[in-house]
Amino acid sequence: MALPLNPLLDERMIRDLLVVVDLAGTFVFAISGAMLGVRRKLDFFGVMALSFAASSAGGIARDLLIGSVPPAAISDWRYFTVAMAAGLSIFFWYSPISRQRTAILVFDAAGLALFAVAGAEKALAFGLNPLTAALLGMLTGIGGGITRDLLVARTPAVLRDDLYAVAALAGALLVVTGHLLDWQVLPTAIAAALLCFGLRLAAIRRGWRLPVARSAEEDKEDV
Amino acid sequence: MALPLNPLLDERMIRDLLVVVDLAGTFVFAISGAMLGVRRKLDFFGVMALSFAASSAGGIARDLLIGSVPPAAISDWRYFTVAMAAGLSIFFWYSPISRQRTAILVFDAAGLALFAVAGAEKALAFGLNPLTAALLGMLTGIGGGITRDLLVARTPAVLRDDLYAVAALAGALLVVTGHLLDWQVLPTAIAAALLCFGLRLAAIRRGWRLPVARSAEEDKEDV
Amino acid sequence: MALPLNPLLDERMIRDLLVVVDLAGTFVFAISGAMLGVRRKLDFFGVMALSFAASSAGGIARDLLIGSVPPAAISDWRYFTVAMAAGLSIFFWYSPISRQRTAILVFDAAGLALFAVAGAEKALAFGLNPLTAALLGMLTGIGGGITRDLLVARTPAVLRDDLYAVAALAGALLVVTGHLLDWQVLPTAIAAALLCFGLRLAAIRRGWRLPVARSAEEDKEDV
Structure with missing residues (x-):
């Protein structure tokens, strides 16, 4: 990782920042999971379970794939507490x-x-190659929503909706690019988050969508 | 772990007991998976696959999350054999x-x-913290049923039903409490299993259910 | 593994062959995922995601279960590239x-x-026992299709359809048998692939299906 000024300070600061950022993300995603649970009339446990799944499944998938077990989302009580607070x-x-x-x-x-x-x-810190790190960044962002939707047996919104995964991928790619070009970590991370955030908001406001392929034969069963 | 009398004897006995308990649980859960498979008119392989998934997915998820690979459910032929016997x-x-x-x-x-x-x-034996161990105990109990339901594309019963996950959590919490307070392992495990079993049966007989939240706007799509 | 002639040459050749075989399989499964995505009117990202899931979920599940992380499907850029090419x-x-x-x-x-x-x-190379290796071979074959179907919230075709999983299991069992009996690796692998391929084609052409159990009470909800 590029640590040109004060490696130790920078590294500790980044780790602290990552935790704060992770907990904030955990809270807002848990909210989205809990709301879907209430709408689908799940009981108290179901709402709490969807809160936790929506907030943590992306990070858990990432941690399993990079071999960081037990995943932070279950070994660090703060993630669980934040998700439960959002669910309540x-x-x-x-x-x-x-x-x-x-x-x-x-x-x-x-x-x-x-x-x-x-x-x-985190994927870069575990030594994964840049392409994989970018994909895992995207997966961390969208994995919770996918799990949330699967748990109520519906096709994940991210697979059919507006620019959602692409915004996550753009942010993750900027992080990886900065890593490859030895940019400073913190400014790069902030720029990447702003890029993803801006893209997503613009997509919502302007109704940007990804194209859908034309299929002559519709609603037929698959091979 | 609390081993106040004869550590070696106790440890070996507990390990043997865990296996017997696990195999018994495997059999009854495989039955529930196979029954759902037959009802949904799955073919022979589908019924066997649901037997295995219902009986082993919870333990496999736990083992992946604590880093115990390959999971016991696939590396120990007895689990597979028991699940297949139930499915047949x-x-x-x-x-x-x-x-x-x-x-x-x-x-x-x-x-x-x-x-x-x-x-x-098992989670405690792998050195996980008490909160995580309790949650993983619950996950081991309910993970098979969740996977079974997802495989036939329906919302897992445990998310909407009566006191099911809560009974599992209560049992797991008692195990963890005993660990923290240095109680003897075997009596604690028996008491915990009885607590979960009793809660679950009482919930069935008396129709105990968890509350459902009120939502003003129903059946709307999620964010 | 049985390496009777020239161990080093044989081992390197097998590893190369495994990669070629894996990439070819990746391509055809990605095609099946992308086609389902187009039929279900997913957007561009959804089609690409189903391509990747259909082609890689089986291998990723296998790699997580045997502890080979990060899984080849995400750490080796060729798998991703091939899946994207098929999706496009x-x-x-x-x-x-x-x-x-x-x-x-x-x-x-x-x-x-x-x-x-x-x-x-691969499961044998990681030292797993023969039964587990055969099951993991089957899982590698069918896991992608299961994930593909779950992502569009339908019961996986492999659980209700004609001889699909059984063909995969037959091939995997032949590989494992050859391993136990010290047969040469390459001819065994070719024979096993032909066995699976032939069984599957015969099942399609002749409409072979596995039996379905009779259930007196249909469409009732599960325990």
Whole structure:
């Protein structure tokens, strides 16, 4: 990693920052999981389980894939506590919170940016190659939402929706590019998070979507 | 671990006991998987696959998360054999077995208790912290049922149903509490299994359920 | 492993062969994933994600279970590149390709054979016992298709369809048998792949199916 000024200070600061960023992302994603749980009329445990899954499945998948076990999301009690706090908030104050549609979208975009950057940084720190690190950053960002959707048996929104995964990938790619070109870590991470966050918000506001392929024969069963 | 009398004897005995308990739990959960497979008209392989998934996915998830690879469920042929035996029984004698509704519920509760206790013990033995060990005990108990339900594309029953996960969590928490307070391992494990088993049966008989949150806007799509 | 002639040459050749075989299997499975994605009207990212999942989930599951992290499918850029190439082909030329129904079935059978053999070989090379190695070979073959189907929230075809998993299991079992009896590795692998490929094609042509169990009470909910 590029640590040109004061390696030790920089490294410790980055680790602390990663934790704060991770916990903030954990909270907003847990909110999205809990809201889906309430809408699907899951019981108290179901809402809590979706909170935890939405907030932690991406990071757990990343940690399993890079061999960092037990994953931080289950070995560090702070992640669990934050996810439960988010789940409880939604369980008791669903209506007032769910009316804040814009706020929720903005927070979700922030969570995506935070997780994509933190995921790519951690993969690089574990010595993975740049392409893999970028993909794992994206997976960290979108894995929670995919698991959340699968748990209520629906096709994950990220596979059919507007620019979501692409924003995460863009942020993760900037982190990796900075790593390859020996840029300073902290400014690169901030720029990458802003890139992902901005792309995601622009996609929401302007209705940017990825193209869909044309298929002559629709609704047929697969091979 | 608390081994106040004869450490070696106690440790070996506990390990043997864990295996017996695990195999018994494997059998009853495989039964539940196979029954769902038959009901959904899966073919012979599908029924066997659901037997194996229902009986082993919880333990496999736990073993992956604590870094115990290859997981016992696939490296120890006894688990596979027991799951296949249960699947074959159901495939050939579905009707007579499925009429034993009460017996099946009682056995399932027993499996839940056995897995929750064994899962928490194994997580503690791998040096995980108490909170994580309790959660992994619960996951070991409910993971098989979640995977079984996801494989037939339905929302896992444990997320919407009566006191199921909570019973597993209660048992796992008692194991962890005993560990923290240096109680003897075997009596604690038995008490924990009975607690989980009793809670689950009481929940079935009395229709205990967890609360569901009120949501003003229903059936809307998520963020 | 049985290396009776020239161990070093044989070992290197086998490793190279495994990679070629793996990449070919990756391509055909990615095609099947991308086609399902187009049919379900997923966007560009969704199609690419299904390509990758269908081609790599089986190998990733195997690698996680045997403790080979990071899994080859994400640490070796060639797998990712091949999966993306397949996804792009389908995204832009869906109609002409999808009309080649027979070709697709044949290629899919080839992919199944290649993955089942390569999966069993890798599990043996990691020192797993023969039963586990055979099951992991099967899982490598069918895991991608299962993940592909779960991502669009449908029951995996392999659980209800014709002889698919059984063909993979037969190939993997032959690899393991050869290992136990000290047969030469390469001829055994070829024979095993042909066995799986032939079984699968015969099952398609003759409509071979596995039996389905009779259930008196249908469409009831599970325990």
